[in-house]
Amino acid sequence: MRLTGKTAVVTGASRGIGRAIALGLADEGASLMITGTNEDLLKERVEEVKKRGVDCIYYVGDASLAETAQATIEEAKIHYGTIDILVNNAGINQRSTTLEMSIDDWQRVMDVNLNGTLYFCQAVLPLMIENRAGKIINVSSTAAKAPHRNAAPSYGASKAGVDYLTKHLALEMAPHQIYVNAICPGPIETDMSKQWTDEYRQTVLEKIPLGRIGEPKHVAETAVFLASSMSDFITGQSINVNGGTLMS
Template sequence: MRSIQQDLSGKIAVVTGAGRGLGKAIADVLAGRGAHVVVNDLTLELAEEAAASARARGESASAIAFDVSDPHQVEIAFRRIRGDHGRVDILINNAGIGDFVSFPEITPEKWDRMLNIHLKGSFNCCQAVLAGMKEQKYGKIVNISSVAGKRGDFIGNAHYTAAKAGIIGLTKSLALYAAPFGINVNAIAPGLVATELSDEMSSEMKATTISRIPAGRLGRPEEIARATAFLVSDDASYVFGETLSVNGGSYMD
């Protein structure tokens, strides 16, 4: 049984990049706590599959496809979401990509794509919901950063690290602006999580990463999802601008 403070019944939540992996786990937890979850992904098929799985459990979910890095697509999508549901109460900026390369391998194209999806995408979606949240004097935004954004990345994955560090800065700045309007803006900084993204790593790279985690294992998607759900619940009503580390002890601050 969920506590009253963590009951999200009646809330409208948008989770980007939620067709699979960590985003899907977050969408599942929010739907399980009573929210209607709008599942976003780049392709409608992936988003609809995730939404359908929630509905099969008796939960409330719908699907929408848009590219978070394209401000025009984002504007149209959120206009549609508000038309369908009246408002947005919760936004989880999760959409992202991986690219496990060393610093010399980062091309200008790789740099731009990484920052466009992670950092610009989070900015685009925050802008799309902010006016409505200010008007209703309520809103919860959680931006998914990474332990790399706090610590750096051992393999020199600087474009990913820069994007995730930028998300932390965006979170703090927006939190300062939005708090007087009753809007909580926070971030999550996961360590490496067992998803399709980590499957792209070589076995050697994965083993090296795990050796640096005091907990001795990768995170599970549902562990990150439950931490995210805490930040959008009334239990975190006095939390603003924080970046919650969920990383098995691999970085402590």
């Protein structure tokens, strides 16, 4: 129970990687504020977390809006008194070529993936600075480091921005004992991957040295490590969780 007594905010926690991270933190004793846009799914996640013996509340809102970030952090602070961990997981992807992609589509991906991450960091940092402690974990992607034909350019560009923001905040916040790291998942079994054709799945598998597609729990376990004291000399890193697909 490495996170007993800690409070965490997890965005985009209703399904997939976000759900796995929320449950992973709860399994280690953290109380949670979870966010997303689907209230029914958030209510289900709250019940899953509470079955693990820790408290959980939720906030319904669009992560691309600064007011969502402020309201989420404020409610968590009122309910728990403090926030020790922030996981910026909320994100969207679109699949189009550069010429097919509309400006509105580009902006929407940037608003959720990059701007939303900034808004939540800006909302929580004053409290963490006051406490002289905090762990921020940004969920990025290996698409931030290498182009991918199966994603619109907006996705990789937004995640590359998340990687830079992670490094910048890590440098800026180090004097306050606030750690900022990112996780860069590669191929992970989610609702999206279940829509792949058998042919495409085989193409993906052939590029993974470990020979299998990852599971959300692999990302969650990395998040638990970064949220705990086990990572107390690690900051400003973007950690690949991809079965060796991209090595750096």
